[in-house]
Amino acid sequence: MNGLDLNLKVKKKELVETLRKQRADHMRQYNEAMRKWRELMQNAAHEILNKGDELKSWPRQLSGSHAVPVSYESDIDEAIDMLERTTDEEITLTHSDYKKLVQGQWSWREQFNALNSRYLGVE
Numbered sequence: 001m002n003g004l005d006l007n008l009k010v011k012k013k014e015l016v017e018t019l020r021k022q023r024a025d026h027m028r029q030y031n032e033a034m035r036k037w038r039e040l041m042q043n044a045a046h047e048i049l050n051k052g053d054e055l056k057s058w059p060r061q062l063s064g065s066h067a068v069p070v071s072y073e074s075d076i077d078e079a080i081d082m083l084e085r086t087t088d089e090e091i092t093l094t095h096s097d098y099k100k101l102v103q104g105q106w107s108w109r110e111q112f113n114a115l116n117s118r119y120l121g122v123e
Contacts, residue, residue, distance in 0.1 A: 005095075006095055007091050007094055010091055010106070011089065012083055012086065013089075015091055015093075016083050018101070019076055019080050019083070022076055022104045023077070024073065026073060026076060027073060029116055029120070030073070030116070031116070032120060033069035033116040034069050037068060040066060041117070067118075069115055070112065072106065072108050075106060079101060
């Protein structure tokens with residue numbers, strides 16, 4: 001349903017609650033990915049320090065692409081802050097606003113999920 005020219009009125013309180021849930025879920029995923037990333041990097045550093053000159057190649061954890069997880073918490077916080085500052089009790093959303101603020105389809109969502117999936121399945 002791309003290109004909808006529709007505006008939707010939603011209750012500000014409900015929208016803020018939805019965004020707070022999105023934020024909590026986002027931070028849970030981010031914190032878990034960071035925990036796993038740190039564990040991978042600590043294991044690699046430990047291997048380097050313990051084996052030193054005996055290493056024939058970089059530890060497996062460092063040989064691949066292990067980008068640091070990124071949090072987009074500030075984007076969600078900014079939306080919450082703006083909503084909390086308005087005196088309006090109803091907020092009018094465009095289709096694009098709805099996808100982002102209600103459905104959680106932020107512009108960074110796919111990148112966030114792809115990066116974190118590298119770590120969330122790692123034991």
